[in-house]
Amino acid sequence: MDIKKDVLDHAKKCYDNGLTIGTSGNVSLKDGHVMYITPSALPYNEMIESDILKVDIETGDVLEGERKASSETSMHRYIYMKDTDIKAIVHTHSTYATVFACAQIPIPPVHYTIADIGREVPVAPYALFGSEKLAENAVNTLGDNNGVLLANHGVVSVGSSLKDAYRRAETIEEVAHLSFGSYVLNSVQPLSNEELDDVEKGFESYVSG
Ligand SMILES: [Zn+2]
DSSP states (O other), rough: OOOHHHHHHHHHHHHHHHHHTTTTOOEEETTTTTTEOBBBBBGGGGGGGGGGGGEETTOOEEESSOOBBBEEEEEEEHHHHHTTOOOEEEEEOOHHHHHHHHOOOOOOOSSSGGGTOOOOOOOOOOOOOHHHHHEEEHHHTTTTSSSSETTEEEEEEEEHHHHHHHHHHHHHHHHHHHHHHHTTTOOOOOOOOHHHHHHHHHHHHOOOO
């Protein structure tokens, strides 16, 4: 598969499906010691394959591409360096997930689909966008989860493919929306650890829930 096309297609999917607005958010895919990432400050509907940058994960050097790399390039690099099983990252400011990030409240497991992400979606402490501190906070809070909120900023999801990382970005937004509604109705009813264990077992026998 053409890697740049895969990155571009998923970046556009984030935009088309309302997970990103304007130029916010970014998408990357790892291939060996390099990653392919969307550029900074370019509207998604104007983006073409040659705009996707090839970046050395260890050094951060841009190996291919004329555009400026995404402001969150170091966060993507740190995540890949910390967990070598992660091959793809989607970062957005999707509305309901970001409401929880701004309130600094983890997204609770009110819907079973959250088991694809973890027991909740935790909140990484606030740090300036684009900073190494933000990258560090995101990596440390992510742990074994497949998604993490960035306080007062947005959300990151990861996977072994862009398909997985993208699906998780959608799931987090959906569960955040449902959790928001539960808070509004003043009746947040998280699933128990035992119930989530059963969901995980169910997921092992079905590819998607
Ligand atoms: Zn961001």
